[in-house]
Amino acid sequence: MKRRDFLQAALATAAVPLTAAAAPDTVPVAATRRAPAIRSRGIEPSDTLRMAILGAGSRGQYLVNQFLRLPGVRFDGICDVYAPRFAETRAITAEATPTFDDYRRLLDRARDFDALVIATPLGLHADHAVAALDAGLHLFLEKSLALNVEGCNAIRAAALRSDKVFQIGTQYRYAGWYAEAVRRIRAGAIGRPTHIHAYWHRNYNWRRPVPDPSLERLLNWRLYREWSGGLLAELGSHHIDTANWIFEALPERVVGDGGITFYRDGRETFDHVQAIYRYPGDRMLFFSSIIGNQRTGFQIQVFGTGGSVELTLEDATMYYEPARAASAVPAELLESTAVPSLSTSGDMPYRGPGERIVVEPEEDGDPGLRACAAFTQVIRTGMRQDAGIDVAWAGGVSVACGIEAIRSGTPVSIADRVASGG
Amino acid sequence: MKRLLGTLVAWSVAWTVHPAASRAQEACPGDSVYTSAWEAMGTRFRLQVVAPDRTTAEAWAERAREEVERVDRLLSDYRSDSEWERLHRERSVVTDPELFGVLRHVDAIVAATGGLFDPSVGALMDAWGFRSGRFAVPSDSTLARLTAISGWNRIRFDAEERRLTLPSPPYRLDPGGFGKGYAADRVIGILVMLGANCALLDAGASTYRASAPPPGRAGWPARLPGSSSDGDGILLAHVALSTSGASGRSFVADGRTWGHLLDPRSGRPAGTGGVVHVLADTAFDADALSTALYVAGESSAPSILARFPGARARFVPGSSGWIAAPDP
Known part of the structure; x- marks a missing residue:
């Protein structure tokens, strides 16, 4: 081809x-x-x-x-x-x-x-x-x-x-496995997507080597509020854009917080942030970024009424909820051929394999x-x-309001900000 | 983690001092050596760097890790998002000047070694299972067929468009003979630009690249892997050291050990055991040259070394210690 x-x-x-x-x-x-x-x-x-x-x-x-x-x-x-x-x-x-x-x-x-x-x-x-x-x-x-x-x-x-x-x-x-995951979500593979938990956890200080102290704010601009939105903007903008994509909407409001707990070295942007975005229909995105522990890495967990999708930097994996008559699983999924992959006793987290999405070579x-x-x-x-520009604007506004929420410690109505022109 | 130099050089062995170490002592940006190690490119990288403080050392080490990761995304044959795998998937691509330049350099080494270093043995590596780990001794007819379709000169270089074109599958290139060395060269070059001019990087102890030595020392101590005595060492400064041998990826079948270094002429594992160490200006050249000399054997080494000014080699077991090209 x-x-x-x-x-x-x-x-x-x-x-x-x-x-x-x-x-x-x-x-x-x-x-x-x-x-x-x-x-x-x-x-x-x-x-x-x-x-x-x-x-x-x-x-x-x-x-x-x-x-x-x-x-x-x-x-x-x-x-x-x-x-x-x-x-x-x-x-x-x-x-x-x-x-x-x-x-x-x-x-x-x-x-x-x-x-x-x-x-x-x-x-x-x-x-x-x-x-x-x-x-x-x-x-x-x-x-x-x-x-x-x-x-x-x-x-x-x-x-x-x-x-x-x-x-x-x-x-x-433009990631093939993202596009395929979104296609499957649109087709109802996990029922109605309602919650997204997204993480980018790393273990390093985010600081660049600087040949001379006078260059600190220029080369380490990410660490200073004048030019940087910190972890939410530089890392979380991917996750927030993905949530906008999956939920097909702009979030209505955001609350957030953060602090400096790993690297008290004069930086101004937080070394850990958490933000919760509310989307129309009471759907939620939770985002967390910390740079003092990398166990969780980069992942986006999409939870729907009939299953879940896990997106990473390299792949996507589907998980299907057990079909129960009294559960929130939609009837069409009860009848579908999707094999329930969750089987847990008590309320232990599911640790088994899911269905890895295979990407066609031309989309790889x-x-x-x-x-x-x-x-x-x-x-x-x-x-x-x-x-x-439409995707960029929705993601940009979501991120900008999140930065404001984290810095101010107060909820920000994205709908109001947009309606008032900023 | 801070390690004072004195603890590093407590080796009870006879040290070989590489000639480059005798140049005038350069100033290092500090007195202490900091060590950082991490897993990448299927091996364990270790950086030792002289730095003024721990924060600076950490920032340099992070920059080093980033660069190794970047080179891996360029040359890896294990990740589908690498430029290397895009070339193999699409077979004909316009690529960036870096990959084009890397393969041009390989081209020069293939010519200088008379084809004894030839990364186009990828299909043969697959047949032996050295990439997948599912080892098997291929049949004679398979080896003959795959050897016939291999060959570096089947790659097309279009310099004007910067386009690389590979023959159709199963033709495949193996980056194993130079990728880690190239990463080591890149890291040391970047560290020098940042002012970290006294450093040693090693990739799984088979590839070392040193810049200036630590303060008051003639070189960075390195162990020669596979040598006869347990602690046979060398001091490295402004030089690269690479070791090739069958001890890496290998398997036992039919009563013998099959190593992953293939003779491109036969498609079969080269050598009869032992190792060859090579000192050269860059880790790229040292890696490729040690592979070629392992295939060539000791008797053919001087004529190949003649094409690599300043390079030296030592075969273990071998007869002659460090050997270099004959005087012209």
Whole structure:
């Protein structure tokens, strides 16, 4: 199968993104728009895409490398305020890629580029993304969308007035095992999904080595509130986006808390956070991230009335509830051929095997690369997007309100924030 | 965990000092050696680094772990999300400059070793069960067929598009002969850029890469695996050490031990036991060269070493200690 065929097939069968019909009435979520094709601007799909990177730290360099694995992509600009990033990124492009130390100078040359990748600190996303879209560039923006609701709305408005492609970097929208799990959930495999418990637990201090103390806030921006939403934004944005995807809705409100208990080293963002999001219909997402114990790792447990799904960074596994006449298991599942996999005595946790989801070879592979491939394919062909501005906005607003809830220690009504424009 | 140097060098053995260790002593960023170990790429990595304090050492070790993980996602033949497996799944891919460069370098080593180092033995590795662990001695006809379809020169490199094209299955490349060495080189290079210029990284003791030695020492002590005496050691500075032998993945059948280092000419496990140690500038070259020399045997070693300036080898058991290329 040719590469384009496989991508189109993969995207055509992926689950639908958040749509107006699925969102609560108070939330102005636009229907997914069809992205414009380069062809319409007189550029053939076979032409080389000229790209630039804004924010060439570790994530930016990862994205440059991923895009260079795609046919017809080259990088003609590297922009960062920290000069050592130029040599590091040129080592990845393997050529003397032009460099810029101010994003405004880069955007002055916007006509030299087709598309921009932004991987700057979260607090800078709004300024950078709006300027890039207004400069007429296709934009791949690293997640999350913005640090606050105002920033999310500004980027959304810029994306809607632009005729260019916008994609957010929540790459698990492009993971084959996620897509298949969501397909099965939509088909009723676990009954009605009601609760999601999501974790990203790690055991390391999240601190980058700094060659000089004067660079601490620049290189360790994730640890400081001015530019960072902390663990909820940098790690939890994946889980929150996945919950929006599965529940097909924007959460209504969020409560959260956290603290610094492992690393009292001057950092401002918490080293453990917990947040509870309420979705329409009293459905709930619980998210936890701690960085002092990694036993739980990354996992998303989706609980439904007839079964459960466990999503990890590498696979997905289905579990089916025992069919009992008096239980919440839907009648159609009682009759189905799904073999109950839970058999516990007393109330011990189930520790047996489930049904591992097998991903077709054409949907297998690194979601990060598949996300980058989809971005270039959308630009070239105008096919439908899985992580466009609507998905990005819903995830971004959910994350921004969660950050506010955790920092303030008080519940935040997402519906009110959205209705009041921030 | 803090370990003072004095405790590290309490080996009651005769040390070989590699010539590179005799260069002028460089300043290290501290006096204490910190050790960190973790599982990756199917082996146990261990980093020893001179650092000013524990927090800095931990940050450097975390950066090292990240880089090994990144290289694993590039070269692993065990994870479906690696670039290596994408190449094998799609057979013809535009890849990043790094993988293209890595395989170009392999290409040069294959040529320099006259094909005795040849990672295209993947299908043969599968037939022997060295990848799955389900060991079996393949039939002569299977070996003949798979040897015929193998061969490094069947890969197509398109430099303009940076495209790699493999022949159809079961043709397969095995990254085992250079992947851990490349990871070690990358880690040491990054640590030097961060100011951690005195470090030793080892990947399961079969591959070492050293930068500058600890303060006041001529080199980092390393054990030579598989050597005759229990504690035969060497001091390493600005050099890589790799050891190849049948002692790693192997199985016993038909009354003999079959090791995982295949002779690409026959498709059969090479050598008759023992090990070969190689010192070279990079762990990538040391890993590949030790594999090639294990296949070649001691008598052929000097002519191969001649293509790798500065490299030396020692066969155990063997007759001649450390051997190098003959003077031109």
